[in-house]
Amino acid sequence: MLNTAVSRRSVLTGALALGSVAALSGCGGNGDGGSSAAAEITSLEVQFVPTNNDGSLEAKAKPFADYLTEKLGVETNVTLATDYTTIVEAMASGQVQLGIMPPAAYVMARNQGCAEALLTSELGAYDRETGLPIEGELTGTFKGEILVRSDSDMQELTDLKGKKIATLSANSASGYIYPVAELKDAGVDPVTECTLTTVNDIPSEITAVLNGQQDACFVFEGARNVFANSFPDNDLFADLRVLYLTEGDIPNDAIAVQPDMDQDMKDKIKETFLNMANDEEGAEAMSMWSHLGYTEVDESAYDTIEEYTEKASA
Structure with a gap:
């Protein structure tokens, strides 16, 4: 179960270097390097990084895909990323149009020009003395x-x-x-x-x-x-x-899309996620990531990730 890391610096450096690779291969759209196809989107590939790899979330991905299909009006497929890097690669290649992205993964994709955050998730707040949740506080x-x-x-x-x-x-x-x-x-x-x-x-x-x-x-x-x-x-x-x-x-997870996605679809996605806490199916889907709601994104909050990444990899 445990694999000792041989070189953490090389892992971080390699992940950050994905930006230059993506810049050469093209980002966004449906993998063809153009933005025109995005305006005619007829299906949506969604991906997220599971917090628990015990297999329990795979069974919940299909109902979530059905939920998004109904709300967005396009056929939606939901997959699980194997790790933090693969979701960035999927966004960079255009294979995924909507990512529920951990903060560091979002920053990597943002720096490659392959992700635009529509919303930031809200989590339950914790009392830092007791470690227990604070009821009603996000x-x-x-x-x-x-x-x-x-x-x-x-x-x-x-x-x-x-x-x-x-x-x-x-x-x-x-x-x-x-x-x-x-x-x-x-x-x-x-x-x-x-x-x-x-x-x-x-x-x-x-x-x-x-x-x-x-x-x-x-x-x-x-x-x-x-x-x-x-x-x-x-x-x-x-x-x-x-x-x-x-x-x-x-900063919490970002709900991020391909930057060249049609604005109408961006608006539908944003509205859908903002309303998820208000219905049973949406709330159940959010529980997969412990999300309790969504709010407008503050891009500056993610800038700190870059500062810390530089320190960690130095």
Whole structure:
């Protein structure tokens, strides 16, 4: 289940370099490099990155596709990206016209000119003292979270020096970029002074810490709440504690489309997602990503991702 990362710098550098490749091959449209075809869109390819790779979301993709087909008036297909990089590649090649994109993936695609955010998702806010959700409060940003076992003797960020840490892809904002960058700011280079191990998803990270295989893991804020049902034999609040929350705020997922998409279709997509929380089918679809609503996008909020990516890959 665990695969030790050989060179994180090369992964990040390679992902960022996708921009130059896409610029040569052409972006947007339906893969033909032209924008005219986009105006006559008759089908829609949608993709998202699952937070849990246990296969449960694949069964929910078809009902979501049917929902979008009904709302948008075009045949829609929904697929799961295998990782953060593949959704960028799919947007860059024009194979996907609508991406539900993690923030770092969106920034990569935006920089290639292959993604335009229509909306930003809203998540439930958390009390940072208790780690519990704040009822009725939504937020457009979140923190990266570092979890350790409750009985760990680590008390501060720099205590991670020399430790084994489970991470997500090097293109994950909370699962790699933000905690790595802030560790470097604190004087610890986790790439050379820790043992970083890439895992497939957050439940796998948590499992590795619970069984002592890893000393810590990088996750998103509220992960113990979101994945509590995946651990029926554990009380994640009793067994794990938060060692550190990132100082930097991470913007939520972007609902992004090909920039040359017909404006009428952009408007339909935007209206559909804004109204999803108001009906049962829409709310069920949103639950796949823990989204509770959508709001107007603030592009400047995503600029911080670039700053942190540069630090993490330095």
